[in-house]
Amino acid sequence: MEYQAKYITEDIKLSCYQDKFFKSDILFEHHMLIWFISGETKIVQSEGTYIFQQGDIFLIPRNQLATIINYPKNGLPHQTVVMHLTTPWLRDFYERLGVKPKPAAAQKIRHFRDHPLLQSCLSSLVPYFDMQELPKDIAHLKIMEAVTILRSLDPEIDGMLASFEEPGKIDLTDYMEKNFMFNMPLEKFGYLTGRSLTTFKRDFKKAFDTTPQKWLTQKRLELAHYQFVEKKKKPIDVCYEVGFENLSHFSFAFKKHFGYAPTSLLAARG
Template sequence: MEFQFKYITPDIKLSCNEGEEFKMELVFDCHMLVWSISGETKIMQADQTYIFKKGDIFLIPRNQLATIINYPTNGVPHKLVIMHLTTDRLRNFYINLNIKSKPSSVQKIRCYNNHPLLESCIASLIPYFDLRETFPENIASLKITEAISILRNIDKDIDNILANFAKPHKIDLTTFMEKNFMFNLPMEKFGYLTGRSLTTFKRDFRKAFNTPPQRWLTKKRLQLAHYQIAEKKRKPVEVYLEIGFENLSHFSYAFKKQFGYSPTELTK
């Protein structure tokens, strides 16, 4: 699998995948503005799935759980330009604007299709990825500021996302885990997103579910896989990535250990 990043600054990069589909399960520490150059990007959150293709532009808010699968299509590599909108940069941008954001508990991915202003801003970065000399920081800063300004111009609600600098607060653990169990993340990250330290997360989890987190997560993921294969008639190869497993063989082994038969036998 040929997968690589090219950086012109730490906050602006080109993602290129020339091999097979590539899966990532992430919680971004900063907002990500993304332009799809080629290929297909599938993003799955707890309550919605997005498909992005060539020309699409979208913003992934920070601290949001997402499974991302990149697909090269028709022999064409999967390519994205990604711009990080960091908290420090956004604080500096908003410091003199006197904006009061209205924080929302749900921050969904924002889709801008192929908006000409955003596309022009991000496309102007492409020639810099092939330069050998260092990309000037002042130009990078100007391009990111331009992108933020365009977002504010075309999206009247974007300040509620970009100007919200609050950290995750302590939330109901049961509701969160029942909604997000399919994301294969470290326990520390689950704890952070529910407003807890790792120790407190494990303690509260055992109190809520009467079992260790990893055992509960594996069982829930396998139950979802069983439903998808038996009721939705999906193939195991279509399911395992989406429900939190890293490879098909491990998924098949765990499935058979749980149910007494393999996922392939279930399809028959």
């Protein structure tokens, strides 16, 4: 895979994937504002699947699990400008404003298709990536410009950006049933449910009467079977969307669990 990245600071980068595709299961540590120059991204979250492409601008909230699949498209690489809106920067920004909004009820992706102000702000960053010496404080000023535009576009955005709480202890069964398809270390699942790794494993055993790995594998394979039969999806798409890292491992596990290969379901379609 050929990947290239250029940085203004560690919080603003120009990202480019030249290969066929790139897939990753991610927990976003910071809010991310992304502008698409070319290519396509599929983002799978517990509440649904999003597809973004050239011209799209979207904001992904922090502490959200997602499967990200990046594709080149129309002969062009997958290329984006990415701006991290970090907790320290936002905390300072909102303290200066004296704004203390109520936390947003739903931390969901915000989509701003072809918005002229945001597009102008993010596209103006591109020339800076090739400069050896940058104007003083340009990154800070550009992030401030972007956040100011976001606040003017979405009256509820403060509830997302100015929420600095860490995940608290929540219902383990409900959370895992919604997020089992994300291939995260158990420590991350523990963090997101407000538990240490030891407490997570203990509570998991109590809730599901099995180990996390056995339960996760079974749930992912059952979802894969549903995607084949009911949604008519292809193995290569299903494999990555349900939490497996490669097609050969997925096919082996599927056959071992169900007694037949995913390709037999495709053949049965006719």
